[in-house]
Amino acid sequence: MTLRKTAGQYHHGDLRDALLRATGAIVKRDGPAAVTMRAVAKRAGVSEAAPYHHFTDKRELLAAAAAQGFRALGAALAASVENAVDPRDAVLALAEAWLRFALAEPGYYRLILGAHVADLDLAAIPETRAAGQAARDLVLDRIRAYLPDADLRLVFHLTWAQLHGTASLFVERELGEGFTEDNAVALARDGVARLLATFA
Template structure:
């Protein structure tokens, strides 16, 4: 197959897009450089030239995945009423990303195939984590609160992406988001004092 002409910089982006599509369709087990090249419409040598091997491509895709993940959170957080609302919106963005790009979500959070010692991957992952820390710190929280918000957001996203959160699946979108918001609010610093004032009528 003849390699299509690309302007400088376009080929890498095209290969990453093809890699995500290949990962979505075949999973990590069926993922190969040759299949990615075929999907992108380029020579089979092109992915190896840019990424070295399958692990290199998956590592680059994981780094890109963290960037896209953070972009999703940033978009969700835009227009937040206050710091508390911003943290809740981040959790909703977590879910949005997992549902929209489940294969990429699993690659960056569950797979052992990417090289997590890669500087680019470390930088992208750290940016996402430090963003979470910043959200919690602004609310006066500490490490325990970071873990609580992260674990809750990730758990909801992971279970929902795997269609295991049946309680949420059976609800209309507005009711589903309202319930998720209520759960996330309970994870934020100061939630104990706030919710102790209000009787729980959610059941």
């Protein structure tokens, strides 16, 4: 028999962390659309009222959980350029890491960069805002190192559009059954390389 914990059986911070872990597990398995306060409570083994001790609603819970997605993306990006020497190669490595993260973690990718993000106030959660900015800054810094005289925000947004478009089409299976992950990575990498060439 499984005993369900009440909010009082957790230390204050432990309950919040447990709820975020449960949310992350649902996001990874079924995507952000599957997250409900009831489902998170059940996954965490707490009462249905427990999530409301820390989050006013599902939107706030998802916004907080997005920090985990941004941190995972940031870690993947950082690892991809750990040994990079050539500035252009570094930007292309970031592009590939970004896309591979999206393909490996479609649930988290939808949460942090999907269409429904407009409904979430990510900036209202300090750790989410910081994690998202850290990932963004890492990319901007590498673009700046390669193209110091370019409009950095323009290059960033054009690069993002290329990667996000490819990732979204692949994740939603719009590129066809025979289109593999490696095909998607090659397509995005080639697109970013051509884009960078126009600014070099």
